[in-house]
Amino acid sequence: MSAETQTPATRGEWPLYEVFVRGKRGLNHVHVGSLHAADDQMAIHHARDxxxxxxxxxxxxxxxxxxxxxxxxDEKDPMFAPSGDKVYRHPTFYDIPDDVPHM
Structure with a gap:
């Protein structure tokens, strides 16, 4: 097979995927690692395995x-500092009912 007819997968240049898993007791997906796969379906199967x-x-x-x-x-201060002066974004101004889970 010539270099022109090879696909990225046949050349071993599979794209890199980031993997996130939601645990049985967790509420959020958490980044657990990375892997290479030829396509999205293969990435799911490899991530599972x-x-x-x-x-x-x-x-x-x-x-x-x-x-x-x-x-x-490096952009932490300019990116997130503006939210500090918007006190209405802080949950101290809101009453959260007792029957609301996970707050």
Whole structure:
């Protein structure tokens, strides 16, 4: 097979995926690691095999790393400082009923 007819998967250039697992007792998905896979379905199957071997998860998310956009830790102050002067965003102004779970 020539280099022109090879796909990224046949050349061993599978994309990198980030894996998130929601545990049985957890409310949120938590980043547990990364893996390479040829496509989304393979990524789900590999994530299941690698990160939930002991039945510790109830839900998986796999996301191509190239699709994630993140802020830089160096931008922490300019990115998050503006919320400090908006006191209405703090939960101290709201009454939360006793029957509301997980707050």
């Amino acid at each position: 690698v990160y939930t071997r002991r039945n510790e998860g109830v839900s998986l998310w796999v996301v191509r790393s190239s699709s994630i956009t993140a802020s830089s830790p």
